[in-house]
Amino acid sequence: MQGLLGARRGGGVSLLLVLLLHLQLGSSTCPCHDPSLCKPISGNRDFEVFVFDVGETTWKFYDWSKITTVAAFGKYDPELMCYAHSKGARVVFKGDISVKKIVSPAARAAWIGQQVKLAKKRYMDGLNIDFEQEVNKSSAEYNALTDLVKETTEAFHKEIPGSQVTFDIGWFPECxxxxxxxxxxxxxSCDFVFVMSYDEPSQVWSNCTLRGNAPYPQTIAGYDNYLLMGIHPKKLVMGVPWYGYDYTCRHLSKDNVCSFAKNPLQGAQCSYTGGNQVPYSIIMKQARNSSSGILWDKVQKVPYLEYKDSHNASHQVWFDNPRSISLKAAYVKEHGLRGIGMWNGNCLDYSGDSLAQEQTKAMWEVLKPK
Structure with missing residues (x-):
């Protein structure tokens, strides 16, 4: 092949590569300017940085020196695929199936076939299974879900050599x-699982007072329990939030305790689902005009801030920043986990503002512990 490339340059070689890829993958014409970029990414990096992307064009400003996989949850963007491949990063897409269908082997096979076909058509590198549906241990769906993951992984590995299949799990392994x-x-059964260690206090069983979205002690307890179950560290990628929650306080005490309205969820008297999810970029703008500045909770090891809105109502915003994420990244390194990732890469400020650039750079840099 080297001799052929040396002897023939220009459109003829490009056309030949396109035809070869078309025959190999059974998909549409390669959308990349360099047809070799449509080849699947193979091999693994020593440390995984798994980035969820929800669309638009902010991916052009990501720190691609760190990214190993992009889970594209937005509209299919061939330009993203081509660019990621040029940086040696995989691009996988979201896969979801109704819990009612997974008990049928035929339905599972049909769904898997559709996902593989789509991956080939779009020159993707695999699938991120984002299931997040209720399953009871005593149900037929319990074992069927594991079968689905195993069968999906086997099919992708066979049909697209070097492909990656991952599964998103909750922050703690207790239903x-x-x-x-x-x-x-x-x-x-899959290449690794992405642990969604955020939105942890979805159910609040004690009094309705605020705490962090992903408190350090609670987050680490989840990983300790996964490891105690016998899951290999290299099968775990830690997820961190690049967003926070803004809550209106019914009462804000002098010692910064914010009480909020009851919002029952699945038996619990309170739920943090009543807050407004806010990206890190907006939180950093709020911090500039906050009455409190960025505060630090010594027990939860997470930051928060306070402000008053135009109606003079008190608000608390709880989030993660480089300081809190660095503690979690240190755990990843100490325990030899597969890597780290975030929901989601679009949450930072990629504008030309000098302060925003510093804040964004710090969030990317803290992902890989030194």
């Missing part, structure tokens, strides 16, 4: 929001 999965079986 969070009635998601009772065979976590160890699922982890064994």
């Amino acid at each position: 969070i929001e009635t998601r009772c999965y065979n976590y160890s079986g699922i982890a064994d």
